[in-house]
Amino acid sequence: MSTPETACETVAVAKPDGLSRIGLIVPSSNTTMETELPELFRRQSEATGHRYTFHSARAGMKNVNKEELLAMVAKAADCASSVSDADVDTIAYACLVAVMAQGANAHVDSEAAIARAAQENGHPAAVTSSAGxxxxxxxxxxxxxxxxxxxxxxxxxxxxxxxxxxxxxxxxxxxxxxxxxxxxxxxxxxxxxxxxxxxxxxxxxxxxxxxxxxxxxxxxxxxxxxxxxxxxxxxAATATAYEILKSLGHTPAISNAGSLLSGELSKLPARVE
Structure with a gap:
């Protein structure tokens, strides 16, 4: 069986009725990602007509310390399996510091593990992480x-x-x-x-x-x-939204959230070294 690819390597196929399902893996005490991301994608929907829904799995974490962060990481694959039951198109692992606490370039292995869990559950999905x-x-x-x-x-x-x-x-x-x-x-x-x-x-x-x-x-x-x-x-949230859009093959068209999500940055000439 081939190894699932990350969000930057795989383009997920949108639902035929113009709907994309986005899976989130968040710390149990997170109260922001499930408000900021839906608001960003509401603005994307206003501009494009495409619809997005959000489906979350939660991993226990109350205090932002290395011990609790590493314990949360161990639960990521189970969360990926459960959220993939919703047949999501893409999964975002939304805890930046939990991944970074594992050491340099840890997002690569974390994203691969989540993608593998979703695939083994019968619902492969593109994967990104807020750290990556x-x-x-x-x-x-x-x-x-x-x-x-x-x-x-x-x-x-x-x-x-x-x-x-x-x-x-x-x-x-x-x-x-x-x-x-x-x-x-x-x-x-x-x-x-x-x-x-x-x-x-x-x-x-x-x-x-x-x-x-x-x-x-x-x-x-x-x-x-x-x-x-x-x-x-x-x-971390706008970068995650940007990669979710990329994984779906959608051009950013989000207003009032910075040039990255408005699409303006992509129009700038390449920087000359």
Whole structure:
């Protein structure tokens, strides 16, 4: 049996009635991914007429520490099997730091394991992860230097920084908001992000990662920060949405969520080295 391919290698076939089903694997305490992604795809539907539904499986995780994150990883394959029962077209593993806690380039093995579980369950699907999506999207954008904001404690932020830098992207500054409780992360006010972004060390930056966490709300601030600072702004959630669209073969047409999802970045000329 061949090994299932990841979202960047496989194009899933949309349902014949103009409907795509999106599977999510999220931490049990996540309250943001199931609000921001449906809102993004609602805007995509407004622009294109295509419809999207979301179907979630939850893996236990309350506190954002390495022990609970690694325990969550062990549950990913079971979650993939259960969510694939909904005959989803694509699956997104929506916990960035759980994957990055496993070490450099861990998203490759995580995505392959999830794809394998779905295939063995009889419902193969394209697969992405928020960790892989963030790294690959930055690479596709040609971003060599970034500044980022995380809600994590400083040791976890440093781990995320090293993971991104291991992919060849320099992190000029990584701000830690130091919120260990995952429910509390979901209650952070995204309206505070513009001021935080203004104070980032961003000289020479090619992009800003406004939220390196799918649980930290950021969608209401993405376009405002991009407009103010004149740099592309992405988040773990918008990068994941971008890769979901790619896996479905759909062109991004999402308004008010940054140039990545509006489709504007794809119209820019290739950067000359």
């Amino acid at each position: 999506a963030l790294v690959r999207t930055l690479q596709e954008m040609g971003a060599r230097k970034v500044a980022m904001v995380t809600p994590y404690m400083k040791p976890l932020t440093q781990m995320v920084r090293e993971y991104i830098e291991g992919a060849g992207i320099e992190v000029l500054e990584a701000v830690s908001l130091e919120v260990p409780d995952n429910l509390a992360v979901g209650r952070l006010d995204p309206q505070n992000l513009p001021e935080i972004a203004r104070n980032l060390q961003r000289e020479g930056a090619d992009a800003i990662v406004l939220s390196a966490c799918v649980q930290m709300p950021s969608l209401p601030a993405v376009q405002a920060v991009e407009n103010e600072l004149g740099l592309p702004v992405i988040t």
